[in-house]
Amino acid sequence: MNYFFLIILAFLPSIxxxxxxxxxDAHPESNQMILKIFFYGMLAAIPAALIELGIFEVFNKLxxxxxxxxxxNLSSILITILSIFIGVALIEEIIKYLVIKExxxxxxxxxxxxxxxxxxxIAALGFAALENVLILFPLGSAFLIGEALxxxxxxxxxxxxxxxxxxxxxxxxxxxxxxETKRREKLILIxxxxxxxxHGLYNFSIIVMKEEVRLIIPIIILIGLAIVxxxxxxxLKKMASVCKIR
Numbered sequence: 001m002n003y004f005f006l007i008i009l010a011f012l013p014s015i016x017x018x019x020x021x022x023x024x025d026a027h028p029e030s031n032q033m034i035l036k037i038f039f040y041g042m043l044a045a046i047p048a049a050l051i052e053l054g055i056f057e058v059f060n061k062l063x064x065x066x067x068x069x070x071x072x073n074l075s076s077i078l079i080t081i082l083s084i085f086i087g088v089a090l091i092e093e094i095i096k097y098l099v100i101k102e103x104x105x106x107x108x109x110x111x112x113x114x115x116x117x118x119x120x121x122i123a124a125l126g127f128a129a130l131e132n133v134l135i136l137f138p139l140g141s142a143f144l145i146g147e148a149l150x151x152x153x154x155x156x157x158x159x160x161x162x163x164x165x166x167x168x169x170x171x172x173x174x175x176x177x178x179x180e181t182k183r184r185e186k187l188i189l190i191x192x193x194x195x196x197x198x199h200g201l202y203n204f205s206i207i208v209m210k211e212e213v214r215l216i217i218p219i220i221i222l223i224g225l226a227i228v229x230x231x232x233x234x235x236l237k238k239m240a241s242v243c244k245i246r
Contacts, residue, residue: 006133006137006148009132009148009149009152010132010135010152011132012152013128013132013155013156013160014126014129014132015125016156017121017125017160017164018122021164021168022034024117024118025114026114026237027112029109029115029118033107033109036103037103037104037123038122038123038125038126038129041099041126042126042130043130044099044126045126045127045130045131046130048091048092048095048127051091052092055087059079059087062079063079080207080208081204084203084208085200088199088200089195089199089203090200092127092163093166093170093195093196093199094192096120096123096167096170097170097188097192099123100120100171100174104119113176113236114175114236116171116172116178117175120168120170120171121167121171124163124168125160127163128159128163128164131159131160132152132160135151135155158222161226162218162225166199166225168225168232169194169198169225169232170188170192170195172191172229172232172236173187173188173190173191174187174188175232175236175239179239201217202218202221205217205221206218
């Protein structure tokens, strides 16, 4: 029963953000499609975790070589940067995008620019939900409710929100492809590039920076992205098109 409560708690941040962003859609997607993409987003977190572990192992093995090239002090910093930006941010943002590329772009329900942002956010929230489960479960069946609530509250305003915002940003650039089909690859790369950098910078700030400045950059990133995503929804709502992304 305790583990069941942890699962509900783990899903709660994603469900709240999902309900919040689904309000943006004037032509709601089918519940079946929403659940399907949310589920695929969850599944995507499994290969992402496995790939990340493999990359971390490779970087750790490369650490002695890097020490010879750049010095012992710089090698640990470089390994940390590579692990955060490549081992986590790049892998997660690309895998979330691939969910949409494979399961949405050729689906008949993907028929307007706004859908790109919504489906990217849905997949990201599914991804974050399983992440939350994996983070809460180590607390065990004898967890403290206060500890679990504190942890999931931080995930709600932090990592879960970040996943939704970064994927929403990719979705915005994907939505622009309705109007600029010749620049499709470039637009997607720009969106992914910005999302990866911001995701990596967020994680780097929390993990590496000193206590007094650790939260400043993440807060700026979250607020800035939230504003951009809000404006992105408004812009795409104004852009009417029947073009299909292939």
